[in-house]
Amino acid sequence: MVKQNQSTISFLLLLLLPLLLILAISTEVEGANKLFVFGDSYVDTGNFHNSGSYKPPSGMTYPGAPAGRFCDGRVLTDYIASFLKIDPPTPYSLKNSSNFQNGINFAYGGTGFFQTLVDGPNVSVQISSFEQQIQQNVYNKSDLETSLVLVNSGANDYTTFALKNMSFLEIEKFTESLVKEVVVNLRRIQSLGAEKITLTLLQPIGCLPTISVATGFQNCIDLLNLVSTNHNKLILQNVDDLNKELGKSVFKTLDLYNSFLSTIQTMQKSHAENSTLMNPLEPCCAKDSAGFNCGKVDDKGQKRYTLCEKPELSFFWDNVHPSQNGWNSVYTQLESSLGQLI
Template sequence: MAKQLAITFLPFLPLLLFTSITEMVEGTKKTYGVTDSNTVKLFVFGDSYVDTGNFLDSPSYRAPYGMTNPGKPAGRFSDGRVLSDYIASFLKIDTPTPYSLKNSSNLQYGINFAHGGVGIFETLTKGPNMTVQIDSLENLVQQNVYTKQDLESSVALVAVSGNDYTAFLVNNKSITEIKSFTETLIKQLSTNVQRIHNLGVNKIAIGLLEPIGCLPQITVVTFHLACVDLLNLVSQNHNEVLLQTVKQLNEQVGKSVFVTLDLYNAFLSTIKMMQENQDENLRLLNPLLKPCCNGDGFKNSCGVVDDKGEKKYSLCDKPEDSFFWDYVHPSQNGWNSVYTQLQSSLGQLTDKN
């Protein structure tokens, strides 16, 4: 499963709840024969929150993923569109081609390098981490698929980190060193985004870490009725360090190259708004933090069937009323609401300063 807080995280919950906060506190544009001198391009790096089809062996290629849009599985970890689709629409371009399809598709709108389950470092899922994803862009520039001018007029989207925390907790069996891990993680993220800028991209949007204590795989311990606020402290610390780092990077280059997208508060605000609009009786029967595609027990088995073809998951009646699609990923409705919250920040991506 892609971008997930592994089930093995749950045994550490009691320890986390009793750990002090201080311990926790991360010219011509040519693309494969297509010439376009005006279109902005979008280059996407990250994990399943922005992957649009690179994880070819994932559940995202099985029903019911994609049931809302386009009506069939489309390699997205949602019932429909994901964050990168909405960012592309904001830029008034088509969604960039997944890197896995680069030899058979038009690349005039950019490329999506994101891969479900990966991170800044190596994680629990095999796939290209962020460094490898940037290597792929650099190779395309060296091959003259994209020119320096292409990159200078384009935008990069970076959404990554959640899987790094999962891998850290699983591999280390401890949360006591999570603060130092956050610093190491963001130091490498800083190196990565500077590298994207050095390749020529002058606008780079970096997503803050979502409130991991609100993900259904965690809120199962509250019967999906409430977020685990102490777990959200990990996200808060990560975001504080990242915001300071981005400020320093912009000061170094002397302009606003790096823009942050506040996924943390966009998630919380959307969840709160949807809860307030939800019928009280429905809230008890189908709490908002419960995924629409609900797996068996603690497993994120959305899209999984057994040897007899029997589904190992159940679906809610109205995906459009759900914020979460599965145990980790927002629904199309959820992402649309988050995107609405982010639009004021997205305006900076088209600012020439």
């Protein structure tokens, strides 16, 4: 009778084993579904309240009204969250005790690794806020080990350098100092317990409308794109060194440079073949007069900007930020490589 019971139990265990494995896998996936974000306006989803991200026409495509994104709709954070099958993490400035389940977004538009022209928390200060949450036991060791950390910053540091120095003569030395600061911040995030840290490579800054306007939005400025490629080369070297030092691939990179460039080149070709399609280097939201300033209004509250007819066909929303369509196109380029991040 005992042997018969043992046989029955063994048989039931065999039947239950696939279910137990499924539950274990589900638990593991659920544990990985948090996203912690650091950086600037490319990933900020609502931390910079006194900015154009909370004024029309921002958010006109999604969610239909200004909501803290420097875009007409979704930004990179939204697409990474969708890949993880979670809602975008709550902006730090909007956090409360009930909305921590998807992580937190500490990114703040206009900031960098160093102090920039925007009076906001740089990446180091953002990490301090993250550390505070850990010290308050909002997130535990398992959360940190299994969640994805996304860091996007650097372009505003170069802008600040250029405006302060009015030249790029010492740019190589600045790149070296900036990358050293990047490494300091990456090490710090890892020291807090994070095991999956992704750093974006710098976008081709010579293609931003604020730069390409010099060519009538016809071409990227290759000399400034060289700043991005040199920055990215040094980043890749340092990320490789960090992983070798740790003996495991904690740090990964996301190639915004080539995904931007590839999308822009494809759209330029389409525009050349069909002039009714939008020039990807031209911003959708622009000022009526010389230059452009998306969202500008005069003293009487009258709009001092124009909007393209179809934002859904644009790549750039304003002078530096991709539109939702632009970000979606970039995400499509990156999607096949996102699996290796988690």
